[in-house]
Amino acid sequence: MQTARAAWRRLEPVHGMIYFVPEARRRYADLGLSGGAGYFTSRSAAFGQATAELVISTFYNFNPDVVRQAVDGAWDTTTPQQVLDARYAAAGEALRRAGIHELPNLDEVLALTRRAAEAACEHAQGRPLFAAHAALPWPEEPVLRLWHAQTLLREFRGDGHVACLLSEGVGGLEALILHAATGEVPVDFLKASRAWPEEEWAGTQERLRERGLLDGDSLSPEGELLRRHIEDRTDRLALPAYTALGDAGCERLAELASPFGRAVVEAGLLKLG
Numbered sequence: 001m002q003t004a005r006a007a008w009r010r011l012e013p014v015h016g017m018i019y020f021v022p023e024a025r026r027r028y029a030d031l032g033l034s035g036g037a038g039y040f041t042s043r044s045a046a047f048g049q050a051t052a053e054l055v056i057s058t059f060y061n062f063n064p065d066v067v068r069q070a071v072d073g074a075w076d077t078t079t080p081q082q083v084l085d086a087r088y089a090a091a092g093e094a095l096r097r098a099g100i101h102e103l104p105n106l107d108e109v110l111a112l113t114r115r116a117a118e119a120a121c122e123h124a125q126g127r128p129l130f131a132a133h134a135a136l137p138w139p140e141e142p143v144l145r146l147w148h149a150q151t152l153l154r155e156f157r158g159d160g161h162v163a164c165l166l167s168e169g170v171g172g173l174e175a176l177i178l179h180a181a182t183g184e185v186p187v188d189f190l191k192a193s194r195a196w197p198e199e200e201w202a203g204t205q206e207r208l209r210e211r212g213l214l215d216g217d218s219l220s221p222e223g224e225l226l227r228r229h230i231e232d233r234t235d236r237l238a239l240p241a242y243t244a245l246g247d248a249g250c251e252r253l254a255e256l257a258s259p260f261g262r263a264v265v266e267a268g269l270l271k272l273g
Contacts, residue, residue, distance in 0.1 A: 003250040004242035005235050008153055010257035011113065014095065015150040017269035018042075018087065021094040027086035032077035036070035036195075042087045044071075045080040046132035058129045060162050061172035066195040088139060091147045098267035101143045105256045110146045112245060112253040114138075117152040119244035127159035146260075153241055160237030164230045173204045178227055181219045189272065 018024055019039060028038030044050035044058070052071040056064045095101070117134075124131040133155050139145050165175050176194055180187045191201065208214045213223035242250050264270060 003247060003254055004239055006254040007242060007250045007257060008157065010254055010261045011150050012154065013261040013264035013270060014147060015154045017094055017264050018091050020271060021090060021269050023093045024087065024090035027090045031082055031086060033074060036066060037074045040067060040070045041074050041083050045083040046136055048080050049075045061176045061194055063195040088144055092141060092144050094269055095143050095147060098263045098269055100260060100263060103259055103263060106142060109253065109256050109260060110142055112249055113146060113149040115244055116241040117149040120152060120156040120241035123240040126163065127156060130155040130159045156241055157234060157238045161234040164233040168226065168230060173200065174208060177205050177208060178213065178223060181214060181217060181223065182227065
């Protein structure tokens with residue numbers, strides 16, 4: 001399980017950069033989508049003309065009012081296919097800027113990642129965001145095939161994570177606050193990107209303290225146990241993808257993926273703003 005997690009995490013920057021790069025913002029703006037509309041429509045375009053309520057449900061931890069403001073009317077100016085085309089074009093442009101196409105072992109990393117992604121497709125039940133992306137055609141260009149494969153693995157894992165949160169009775173804002181309490185991601189970034197009003201954040205934080213999951217702004221021992229349980233369950237639910245590689249394949253992918261993730265980071269593709 002640990003090698004599978006390492007294989008996913010080390011390659012995850014190859015997918016995650018799409019939420020930060022200027023190439024994406026420019027292309028969405030050309031379609032009349034600015035601010036949050038670009039993010040919400042591009043990630044949900046695989047559904048077709050996704051409603052705000054569908055985005056709220058599947059994305060899970062964003063302020064519903066902000067989602068409605070961003071999504072309502074967005075499909076009056078563009079189409080899902082145009083948004084998908086813009087997203088893939090931006091991904092390819094940004095990854096080439098990072099030099100991903102020139103890295104050694106691209107073919108092997110792609111082969112391993114695609115094998116895992118295709119294995120995940122055999123377990124799509126109950127994973128709506130993943131299933132929508134899995135129905136998209138595979139790109140021709142190797143760099144884009146790699147991005148698509150890692151996107152599938154990210155959404156496969158993400159849908160499983162949401163299922164774990166639901167099973168533990170942890171709502172979207174509660175999950176966000178518990179994540180913030182780990183210190184892994186700056187609180188200010190989570191507040192700004194998920195856009196919950198300060199009073200709702202504070203009220204939910206207090207309820208988590210009453211449940212014994214927070215000690216001040218940090219996780220209590222009970223909160224740490226819950227977080228670890230959810231992360232472990234998420235790892236286990238992601239295993240059907242990586243079981244196809246076997247332990248040796250997961251170890252090999254984890255080894256080869258490091259330069260790819262590092263290239264994305266060093267090129268500044270994960271910088272905010």
